[in-house]
Amino acid sequence: MTPKVAIVTGGSRGIGRAIVTRLAADGFAVVVGYAGRKDRADEAVAAVEAEGGQAVAVQADVGDEHAVSALFDAAETTFGGIDVVAHAAGKMILTPVADLALTDLDTLYHTNIRGTFAVAQQAARRLRPGGSLIMFSTSVVGLAFPEYGAYTATKGAVEALTLILARELRGHDVTVNTIAPGPTATDLFLDGKDEQTIARLAAQPPLQRLGTPEDIAHVAAFLASPEGHWVDGQILRANGGII
Template sequence: MNTDDRKVAIVTGASRGIGAAVAERLARDGFVVVVNYAGGAAEAEALVRKIEAAGGRAVAAQADVSDPAAVRRVFDSAEAAFGGVDVLVNNAGIMKLAAIAEADDALFDSHVAVNLKGTFNALREAGKRLREGGRIINFSTSVIGLRLEKYGVYSATKAAVEALTAVMSKEMRGRSITVNAVAPGPTATALFLDGKSPELIDRMAKMNPLERLGTPEDIAAVVSFLAGPEGGWVNGQVLRANGGMD
């Protein structure tokens, strides 16, 4: 059981990138953090050690979020170890770019499985099991508003996440649970940087008036606000953390 009365946060896809920054920030904020990962076991374990070395508390939990039974096991283990779950951060996601006419079935199906079904699987568990006063934070993308070419399938799954966010915020009535989404703009992670030329990265960095890419820590700060005591009056919203891009 969680004997120190810290609140418990599950962060999906937390072995690297934005997810890892979110896990570190929530641990610094005083949460016990469940670091979910699909394949990056070594990275997840290294992150847990880093959090604990800084005085935080964390455990790694393997699960492919597209598998409902695996997601259930993460919640089961968190409840068994710590007594319950207070915060879900639905960060796990994939992004593979292709024009709609060129996208194959595997690209479409993988995006739906991870970005949409994976988010849904965790939402369903959280909806049944989150403790009173809990917080759910989903991940969307600012690309939805930009309508960038080759982002069609990715954007479609994230638009669906925004719809789930809005509806679930109403379905949690009576439990003091908020449901919001964070929609990052271009952020300096491997997911974003892979396969892009320096010229394209520079051009995208200058699309916002602050003229830089976001950092994982920028996004983690927004999640921290929504998960913390001062974010409790924000509900059913999509917070576009993108430097003013659009």
């Protein structure tokens, strides 16, 4: 049988890496999109292949529309089509708004907004019927933590796009949803936080722990599955009940 095919941006680490592992276990051939860490992307591919799955690593700066187009070309050339796009690539810079360097805002814009639009455009054009586009926001859009102003603003743009794109794809049998994780134990989240801050954030959800990348991968796998195909145009706040 020809496997279904998934592209996972940011697939070399964190939530993206967990999604690669889960979708491969579910029988998808996976294209691991990565920005700069080829070694980590190759490790993700090797782990999939060690379990009998199919995967390939492809470098792409998601903010570069030509690189994104080439990423989708590689998926179609290697595996014959595209059924799921999980756009997990992202950057986070934390600082009070008053102290924000606008060059940092430009960096966040390039990856988190321009990158999301570049990936969403290709997904809208190329996903096969029955397919799914899964984008990523953050539960901090609702929590409004200090110092997250620039990062959360870029993720608010992703949420605004979600239902609009779902409606634009009427008749294509393609779903568009966004997962908004709460505090999740990834390198991106843990970097720069002391143990007291981490413990405080872990205590906030009723489930009294940080999320794991695997928690979020389970949600992505549901949205990528036939069982999740009636969910469309939604923001799923996967955060242990924190809001």
